[in-house]
Amino acid sequence: MDRLEIQDSVSLCPPGPHAVLLAVPLHSAFTKAQRVALEEHMSLLPQSLWSHSIVLFTYGDRLGERSIEQHIEAEGEDLRWLVERCGNRYHVFNNQKRDVSQVTQLLEKIDEMMSGNTGGHCEVDGDVCEKRSARKRKMEERVQTLTRELTALNTLPEGERHSLSDVRLVLAGGKQYDRNRAGNLLLYHYVFTDTAYKEFKTQPKLTECVRQQRRVADRTVSVVMCPDWSTTPPSQKTKDVLLHGVTLCSPGPHAVLVMVPVKSSFCEADRRSVEEHMELLGDTVWRHALVLFMWGFWLGGRRVEEYIESEGEPLRWILEKCGYRYHVLHGLNWDISEVTPLMEKTEDMVTRNGGHFKRDESSRVTAAARLSTGLNTGGVMQVAGQTTPSLPEEQSLPNTEPDSDLVESEVSSATAAKPSPSAGFTNEVAVQVAESDQVQKLTAQMKERERELQNSITAMEESKREQQKLTQDQSDHADMLAAQMKEMKSELEKITQSQRQMEAEQKRASATQQHLTPMVTAGAEDRLMSARKEFIQRISEPTLNGLLDELLDKKVISGEELDTAMTEKLTQNKARHVIDMVRKKGNKASSFMIDMINKLDHNLSDVLQLKPPCTD
Structure with a gap:
């Protein structure tokens, strides 16, 4: 609402x-x-x-x-x-x-x-209905005007669009679940899941961005999913992770998709978060950005332009920065006809920009930020373990990414037939002048940094001489340290003996647990069956949703089974579907579901009599 x-x-x-x-x-x-x-x-x-x-x-x-x-x-x-x-x-x-x-x-x-309240109702302005109608008429007029303007801005003359055989997209903003769903819809397959994301987060530092690739709508589509954007100012790690995400779709992304879920309001804090994170890639990134409205089914019968008009200035600011480029995904339907227009809009944007987003446009800005904050140590940033995550075997595709020079030459040949407008040429000159000024500033900052480093080296050499003087004093303590080490060795032997005793106790406890586990698991399916009626009647919607998340996370159920369960509108019908589905999977799945009920809702567990038996 x-x-x-x-x-x-x-x-x-x-x-x-x-x-x-x-x-x-x-x-x-x-x-x-x-x-x-x-x-x-x-x-x-x-x-x-x-x-x-x-x-x-x-x-x-x-x-x-x-x-x-x-x-x-x-x-x-x-x-x-x-x-x-x-x-x-x-x-x-x-x-x-x-x-x-x-x-x-x-x-x-x-x-x-x-x-x-003096016996009456809440007083409402008598003209409120008339004002409401007038406001709706005015909004409808604004929406129609906005629709015409956006259509004119984002429509290329026929025949000017440069077709792409491969499309590289960076997906950012919103929450993880929003991006997972959007990524799956864009690639028309389940490739981004909570489990997969957790596996990628165990990779070396600065590899939190996840890349997946599939063949969709006669194109090879690569999607890089970025981590969540917080509402607090981005840290140095966030900058490195975002830049690393750009490198995952080398030589550069064709579009940066800024996620905006229409199921919630877009407030000033959201706008500021998008602005601060996009600034890390430089001002030119906005020329390659497109707003992706997710969960379009929440709009009901309304047009997205009505939503844009009603949300106010923060959302309109983002749209203006993105050149009023946007697209809507329904969110529930697997419909390739929703993906094809997005690919065409991306191709239009690439044609207007004369190519993809280039990382060197952002690296100078990032370097300046590091120098100004004293974070640059004088060397080039090294990213450990920068490897592109591989696709599962059944989803692997041949590497079809073209050489960067080839892409640029193809774009140039496609646009050479029609000269660029004079305004565009003026903007390019302005960008080059701004970059030249920035290079001069960076040169001065680097010289200053070089002087600071030389002073630091002098101070370190003086410290080294003082350290050599202290070496003799340190040798006098060697005998004392040896005595202390002897005492510590004796203590270590005592600790080792205690540890062995603890390991023996753990083995006995483990044997007891292994004996008890079959007793708990074997009857899990029957226990769920006996609690089925009360479970359906008493479980709450939040508890049920949390249970579904846990079942999906541990792969007890699949993504398709989750979607099927979510189609049930009534909580009781959804609960009936879930408990019957898990019981059919056997005692192991039923035992896990019982454990999750105990974890998520103690009161419900007591009512259903699903508490684990005492092992004392």
């Missing part, structure tokens, strides 16, 4: 709502982040709405023997703030009971609240 929809929501029950019910589920904690989000949403509405608000606690059956007042007190400051902000008005719904008296009691509390 965007800002305009939130603001317009109160006008849908004219002349104004009698009550606003703020739902808080009791199966999970009310966190600081939820409080901040609630404050931001309520700030878009009339402040008088707080005096008509009631906290509605759901899943009251999760309280057990504890009262709601005890729960509020135990949850901490954030939940107490919400209850106090609503005038200490709250009500509890037990989701396991279909009792109309729960609704009757809630209505009575609403009547009591109305009496305290």
Whole structure:
């Protein structure tokens, strides 16, 4: 729900709502982040709405023997703030009971609240509906204008597009799951998964960027996935990792795809994070950037231009920097027709830019940043273990990346028939002048750095002479050190003996565990079957999603099985599908699922009687 929809929501029950019910589920904690989000949403509405608000606690059956007042007190400051902000008005719904008296009691509390509010509803501007309609008409006009302008900006004359036999893309921004899904859709195959990413993170330093390649839409497509971008200023390691990601698609990426998930708002902190990270590659990277809107199914019947207009200045700033280039991926459908237009937009961008993004455009900027912060040690950055991750055997493709000179000559021949506009030529000259000034600055900084290094060498030589004087004094301590080493050897022998005793105890414990493990695992499938009914009725949506993540991470279920489970809209149907699917995989899979239930939700584990047996 965007800002305009939130603001317009109160006008849908004219002349104004009698009550606003703020739902808080009791199966999970009310966190600081939820409080901040609630404050931001309520700030878009009339402040008088707080005096008509009631906290509605759901899943009251999760309280057990504890009262709601005890729960509020135990949850901490954030939940107490919400209850106090609503005038200490709250009500509890037990989701396991279909009792109309729960609704009757809630209505009575609403009547009591109305009496305290002079017996009326929340006053809403009488012209709000008319203003809402006018605002929608105005937005529709802006959207139509925006659509025409963007279409004109991103359309090349027929026949000018330079076709690419291989396309190299860098995928950045958003969260890891967003990028994984986008990468899989672009390559039309499951190649980016949580498990694969964890395996790559065990590689040597500066190899956190992951590269995969497949043949898609008559092109060889390479996708480099970058790690998460934080909202804090990027560190030196982040700079190195990002530059390394560019080298993984040598001689340079054709496009940098900036991920923007439409399922959440794009705020100023997100804009600042994108700006700070993109700056690491230099100003020219924006000429090769394209906004990739992920999870387009969240838009429903709306056009993406409406979403852009409603999100405000931060998103429009990013689009402007990217030359108003963007593309939308549905997110759920495996549809090659969504990938082909993105490839064509990339080819259009390469044609306009006269080639791919060149890393040397960014290396000078990175070097300047290092010199200014004193991080350059006078040598060239060496990246240990810079090897391109290989594809699984069944996904391997022949190396079809062309030579950089060949790419540049092909682009030049494709664009030679039509001269560049004079404005483009002027921009190139301006870039060259700016780069010349920057080289002069770098030369002066390097000379200054050379003087500092010479002074450091002189100081080190003086320190070396002083060290030689101390050598004689150190020899006097040799006898004392020998005596200490003798004592330490005696202590080491004692520790070794104790360690041997501990190893013997561990072997005995291991033998006992091996004896007990078959007893726990053998009946896992039957234990799940006996708990099936209660599991389906009682598991919460967050717990179920966490369980699915663990099952996928440990490869108990596949990505296709996860997608099938996620198609179930009701939590109970999804839970039924999951427990039946895991039981069919046997006792080992069932035992792992039981362990994860114990880990994720202790209360549910108690109710289902799935606690592990005592081994004492």
